[in-house]
Amino acid sequence: MRCLSEGELRAFIDVQGDDQAAAEAHVAACPACRAAADELRGNAELAAAAVGALRPARLPAAAETEAARGRLGAALLPSPAGRQQEQSRPPAAASGRRARLGSLWRPAWLPRPRGRLAAAALILVVMVGLVATPAGRGAASGFLAQFRSQRFAVVTFDPNRAEDSVAALQQLGTVSGDLAGLPSSEVASPAEASRQVGFAVSLPDAGALPSGVAREPRIHVSPTRQVRFTLQAAKVRDYLRAHGDAGTAVPPGLDGATLVVNVPAAALLEYRGADGTPRLLVGQAREVTATVEGAASVERLRAFLLDLPGLPAETVRQLRAIGDWRNTLPLPVPADLIGWRDARIAGSDGLLLSDRRGLGSAAIWQRNGRIYGVAGPLRQAELLRVAETLG
């Protein structure tokens, strides 16, 4: 038999070779292969001992495995089963189920081709959650106060860590509601859009539109959505422990406190260029509002969340720096991709954002209880011309 290759020798040591008997006979007779096998065996023993040191004291027991399955959520069914059950349900329930499965689980913390966008959308909700907890009135009703987005502040985040932050939120409690991007449907006319979103949708003046875009927009509307986050003391304790902090107690009253974020209905006007690609987007929505249900002091809830270990330090610093946090909507912005500055837009305070690679610009501002945004592969001056004619 010829000498064994390194791979064959290694398999021989593990008794996983194709022909163990022949290999054994050869190694016994061949000093070179024997020496090589000895070196490999030494390396293997070192690795076995080292990786053995990582071994947990024991495998999860059956009861722990069952509990883990429970925590994964019974809502999660494999898609074939989901489809079968949908077919046997009334259409309304079926579509509701699909929406829940799709939007609750997948975009929330699973990377997908569009995962970064979904994560960014969710980060928005997370950030609102962190700041939208004012204390105050109406304790008897369970409503502690309301947050209103009257102005904006940029909060930077590292897009590479976005999914990490989302997972962190899931570690602190339960999140429910529609966490996906923006489910939207197309409508035929501005009047229909106004009817669906519940306010008069404003169209920019035709004369302000950039040259080369279609005069008639395609119009999409997305419905009101609500996202609820309920803090769970048991999960927070696990989270703290996992971050090396077993000493901090969860303040009384925070367990079960539920943050309710109302994402308003929105209308999106899409103006296309001659080649059919979107050139100008105009979005309008009512304000984002948030309330807290439960017995907790909301200021304490906010302080507690911002104090948690494991949150990105720079993001937390920026959130703390927002003075009027009851009325400020933090806009999560990936700092490496997007630049921004405060600006007066259409007579209101707003933000101008631009893609650092020069791909496009966006403006966002608020006036009279509406959030407006315009965006496109355009110069800022072109966007501002459009902005001046809205509202």
Add this chain to the structure above:
Amino acid sequence: MVWVDERAEPATGPARKFDDLFLRLYPRLHDLCRRVVGDGFEAEDVVQEAFLRLAGAPVLDRPEEEVGAWLRRVCLNLSYNRLRWERRARARLERAGRLEAGDGADPGDGPLGSVLRLEEQAAVRRALWALPERQRSCLLLRHSGYSYAEIAETCQLAVGSVGVLLARAERAFRDAYQPQDDEGAGT
């Protein structure tokens, strides 16, 4: 709020298969991830995330060996990503070592033994992290008790190639691990 009503549905067909797979495969997957991330809670998170992906994946219809290999691959990748995302991976790895104190250290070690064991774990993880990803997976799987066939399917290579990859991985591990040992002995 919308999860509650879903819980009442009895698992049937593919859902039942999913549950069975979870109950059978979870313990060893958890063990594997735990070796990488160093923390039981995080390991659970990783395995659950892998199963969430499985729920929507065509591979669920494949034979169990293939599903198992797929899950191991996803679990390892997710575990690596978690460590990679940390800006200071090294600090994280050391913390992962300390975190073992709660439920990873052998209570029979005594306090001094626990500390030594945790330091050793951190050193092992640092050395593993120095390996190319495929070598790292191969070495981890082999010394977590997986066969060459299982490793081949997980790492998506021919069974005949496992030996050479493993030999390279173990040599690279030795080179990365032993200098740390020497440093430790000198201080």
